[in-house]
Amino acid sequence: MAELINRRERKKLHSKKVITQAALKLFGQQGFSDTSIADIMNEADLGIGTFYNYFQSKEDILKNLLGEMIAEIYQAYESFPKDEKSSTEFLSEVFLLTARILDKNRFVLPLFVSAAQKSAMIKEEQPAETESKMGFKRIFEAIIRRGQDLGEFRKDIPAEVITEIFHSVFQAAAFSRLELDFLTNVEYKLKIILDGIELK
Amino acid sequence: MAELINRRERKKLHSKKVITQAALKLFGQQGFSDTSIADIMNEADLGIGTFYNYFQSKEDILKNLLGEMIAEIYQAYESFPKDEKSSTEFLSEVFLLTARILDKNRFVLPLFVSAAQKSAMIKEEQPAETESKMGFKRIFEAIIRRGQDLGEFRKDIPAEVITEIFHSVFQAAAFSRLELDFLTNVEYKLKIILDGIELK
Amino acid sequence: MAELINRRERKKLHSKKVITQAALKLFGQQGFSDTSIADIMNEADLGIGTFYNYFQSKEDILKNLLGEMIAEIYQAYESFPKDEKSSTEFLSEVFLLTARILDKNRFVLPLFVSAAQKSAMIKEEQPAETESKMGFKRIFEAIIRRGQDLGEFRKDIPAEVITEIFHSVFQAAAFSRLELDFLTNVEYKLKIILDGIELK
Amino acid sequence: MAELINRRERKKLHSKKVITQAALKLFGQQGFSDTSIADIMNEADLGIGTFYNYFQSKEDILKNLLGEMIAEIYQAYESFPKDEKSSTEFLSEVFLLTARILDKNRFVLPLFVSAAQKSAMIKEEQPAETESKMGFKRIFEAIIRRGQDLGEFRKDIPAEVITEIFHSVFQAAAFSRLELDFLTNVEYKLKIILDGIELK
DNA sequence: TATGAATGAGCGTTCATTCAT
DNA sequence: AATGAATGAACGCTCATTCAT
Numbered sequence: 031m032a033e034l035i036n037r038r039e040r041k042k043l044h045s046k047k048v049i050t051q052a053a054l055k056l057f058g059q060q061g062f063s064d065t066s067i068a069d070i071m072n073e074a075d076l077g078i079g080t081f082y083n084y085f086q087s088k089e090d091i092l093k094n095l096l097g098e099m100i101a102e103i104y105q106a107y108e109s110f111p112k113d114e115k116s117s118t119e120f121l122s123e124v125f126l127l128t129a130r131i132l133d134k135n136r137f138v139l140p141l142f143v144s145a146a147q148k149s150a151m152i153k154e155e156q157p158a159e160t161e162s163k164m165g166f167k168r169i170f171e172a173i174i175r176r177g178q179d180l181g182e183f184r185k186d187i188p189a190e191v192i193t194e195i196f197h198s199v200f201q202a203a204a205f206s207r208l209e210l211d212f213l214t215n216v217e218y219k220l221k222i223i224l225d226g227i228e229l230k
Numbered sequence: 231m232a233e234l235i236n237r238r239e240r241k242k243l244h245s246k247k248v249i250t251q252a253a254l255k256l257f258g259q260q261g262f263s264d265t266s267i268a269d270i271m272n273e274a275d276l277g278i279g280t281f282y283n284y285f286q287s288k289e290d291i292l293k294n295l296l297g298e299m300i301a302e303i304y305q306a307y308e309s310f311p312k313d314e315k316s317s318t319e320f321l322s323e324v325f326l327l328t329a330r331i332l333d334k335n336r337f338v339l340p341l342f343v344s345a346a347q348k349s350a351m352i353k354e355e356q357p358a359e360t361e362s363k364m365g366f367k368r369i370f371e372a373i374i375r376r377g378q379d380l381g382e383f384r385k386d387i388p389a390e391v392i393t394e395i396f397h398s399v400f401q402a403a404a405f406s407r408l409e410l411d412f413l414t415n416v417e418y419k420l421k422i423i424l425d426g427i428e429l430k
Numbered sequence: 431m432a433e434l435i436n437r438r439e440r441k442k443l444h445s446k447k448v449i450t451q452a453a454l455k456l457f458g459q460q461g462f463s464d465t466s467i468a469d470i471m472n473e474a475d476l477g478i479g480t481f482y483n484y485f486q487s488k489e490d491i492l493k494n495l496l497g498e499m500i501a502e503i504y505q506a507y508e509s510f511p512k513d514e515k516s517s518t519e520f521l522s523e524v525f526l527l528t529a530r531i532l533d534k535n536r537f538v539l540p541l542f543v544s545a546a547q548k549s550a551m552i553k554e555e556q557p558a559e560t561e562s563k564m565g566f567k568r569i570f571e572a573i574i575r576r577g578q579d580l581g582e583f584r585k586d587i588p589a590e591v592i593t594e595i596f597h598s599v600f601q602a603a604a605f606s607r608l609e610l611d612f613l614t615n616v617e618y619k620l621k622i623i624l625d626g627i628e629l630k
Numbered sequence: 631m632a633e634l635i636n637r638r639e640r641k642k643l644h645s646k647k648v649i650t651q652a653a654l655k656l657f658g659q660q661g662f663s664d665t666s667i668a669d670i671m672n673e674a675d676l677g678i679g680t681f682y683n684y685f686q687s688k689e690d691i692l693k694n695l696l697g698e699m700i701a702e703i704y705q706a707y708e709s710f711p712k713d714e715k716s717s718t719e720f721l722s723e724v725f726l727l728t729a730r731i732l733d734k735n736r737f738v739l740p741l742f743v744s745a746a747q748k749s750a751m752i753k754e755e756q757p758a759e760t761e762s763k764m765g766f767k768r769i770f771e772a773i774i775r776r777g778q779d780l781g782e783f784r785k786d787i788p789a790e791v792i793t794e795i796f797h798s799v800f801q802a803a804a805f806s807r808l809e810l811d812f813l814t815n816v817e818y819k820l821k822i823i824l825d826g827i828e829l830k
Numbered sequence: 831t832a833t834g835a836a837t838g839a840g841c842g843t844t845c846a847t848t849c850a851t
Numbered sequence: 852a853a854t855g856a857a858t859g860a861a862c863g864c865t866c867a868t869t870c871a872t
Contacts, residue, residue: 067843081843083856476836619791
């Protein structure tokens, strides 16, 4: 009986994964809004109705995925040996770790950006994904604030603003048309910003 | 006869302007994708079919508008007394002028961003608006390159990358959730980046 | 120019009529809820989208039609030489007039009934059609109240209740399985009720 | 072995009851057509597929329930001491008993009505529930016919028509918007009709 | 040039029903 | 007998686009 449940459960998880991957593949190929749920389920080789057993909407897929990514980053952040490092080193490492995770799922970043835009332009209640997006920023903001407190970073510019510029670097790199790795792109900009905020 | 043509021409221009303004008003109020062509023409108090005398599609409106903004910036850029100023001063002034123009039409920036995203993700032929968007960058890139040549800016980072970070500052500020003016936001970041790229 | 508008206007009215008639035909054949908008527009030989140029929803068709019927009844009611007749005569005539009008559009009555049911069971805001439905009742109630005031009808039963029983006669007759004319059916019941409410 | 069968039988009956009650609860709360089978089985805390072990369709639930109600009324009807009472008394008592039973399950009446409508409008085979609905009427018709035979009720109006008007009273009261008890409403109308059909 | 009624592919979503377990 | 994931036809509805006037 327990096995039965397990088997079903496994099958369910499998279906969810299949759908997610089909969705991401198509999002990457044809863009988010040009991918219909029918497209996704066709790619996943499942019935249309099945989608709604797993997700509430297309956006829901992203919400799920973002949650997983945030969790991964946060976990890494927590396990850093914070106290032995300068804020600059700390920031660099978290920044590059984030970059690597984003790079791995690079084509999802644009999707979060559009989602964020939509929620920024329409004055509706803040959807849950924004909260988790904040998660990204909160990690960086904490590090920057620490750097300011320790006298490593300039204080004449609010920590949130500095955070925002880091954040925008990821976005810009995702859409960059330059002939550059995502990672290389992002490293250059990290250098500029660090030089721009370090005291001394 | 010439007058007649002129009158027609003026009337035509007027309709185009009316449509553009109706569109922008609604885009700002309800978002781009939630504004239908019928909405726009209703707001413009013109028939639906008339739209297609002036534009090919909704995106076309943006393309037009962007062209105008670029032209305005370029004009200002050209008329600057370049030779008397340092590249830093020059860059600052053009940057802030651009910021003011964008601020005036702030809600259109997000629209360009989505347009750019779309065209970045889909590997289709490059649409014309991207070319004009490049216009933005080309102006900045020229100034930065000049600064590098004159030894004012660091050379270990490619001019295009620096350009891109300036560009992303505008985007980020447009979507910022911080309690800050667009202009203030952008000035802070200008300071960081300038400090990050100036030699000495 | 005025002619152009007229022509268009006429065409529009024609389309609306075509849709209404297609709808009523199908409602009568297969029932209201089993008739889809696609069915209607197929029967009307028009595109699906065209439906929404004329109606907001399927219910809207009924709302329209009911409005017209109410108007017809009300008009007749107003033109009666009220003062020369007893309330019994008055009531009889209006009742039978209403019956004839309903009989003419007999198969729509069931639809109003379902509509009324739906709105009675769901606690939502009262839709507009209910208001017009009230119109039916208000005419009868006025006559009954007059009869009570003039001492012709019993007063131990509230006028609204008497009104309601008249109303229900129409409904019941519409669904009757008896081998009887709608009109005959309804006349029998009129007799019973009149005998049941007349004093003396 | 017999016990085992009994146990199974009891369990089966229990499930059927649980489903019926869950269904009626939801029908009352959210209406018949807005209640899905999934809703019902969720409320019943049973698997979706289980529904089909007991019922063929949603309508089937009503069919069953109606059968039970009819049986209850019929039982009461049979046990009346017919011979000692006038037809008026007899009719009143059965009428009020029926009213009480309906009142107890008031929200199901509308459902029977829609079912009846549907079957009245569509010329398909008569579904079973209509037959049982006839049951209602047959009881009343018998009493009325008896009254006519004994010279208590008027004969110029067919018994079926009188029956029908009684029937419609229940329907109307179920949907009434008046500020009146179902029972009070129904009693008023009983009075009118009795006065309308009694000789002398 | 201006019009707006007509269009229909396409959307997201629902849900009764099936069937392997 | 009980399950619930899978199903897909069908729904109401939107909207960019066309074209006869």
